[in-house]
Amino acid sequence: MARVTVEDCIDKVHNRFDLILLAAQRARQISGGAELTLDRDRDKNPVVALREIADELITPVQLREALLNDLQQVHLDDDDVPDEVGSLSASAEALRLTAETPARNQTSSRRAAAAAAAAAAVDYD
Structure with missing residues (x-):
């Protein structure tokens, strides 16, 4: 159970902050059930992640791509192609419907x- 420090990994990832982000991403992958590339040796997930980076068993490029993929709000499949015309026409239709609908305060005031007017028209004689 060798001690792993940031200095062991800094020659693989030159920025300490990037290293921590990538190691945390790998630790989350391990927690999620990703296959280990080395023997755990009773180490916790962050230590295993740092050991994998230090031993170059997993590349920083792979971890960066996985991190960016996890942070994306919209995930496009390989067969999905963004349709600019369809998106624009859907947006235009939504704007048209919004413009036609009266505002709430206008409806309630009407x-x-x-x-x-109906109350004033009632004749009490």
Whole structure:
């Protein structure tokens, strides 16, 4: 159970902050059930991740891609092709519907005015 430090990995990933982000990503992958590339040797996931980086068993490029993929809000499949015309027409339709719909306060004020007019029209004689 050798001690792994940031200095062991700094020649693989030159920025300490990037190293920590990548090691944390790998530790999350290991927690999620990813296959280990070396013997765990009773180490916790962050230590295993640092050991894998130090031994160059997993590349920083792979970890960067996985990290970016996990942080993306929209995941495109390989067969999905963004359709600019369809997206624009859907946006235009949504804007048109929004413009046609009266605002809530206008609708309620119209109802109140109609109710007041109806009440004033009632003859109490």
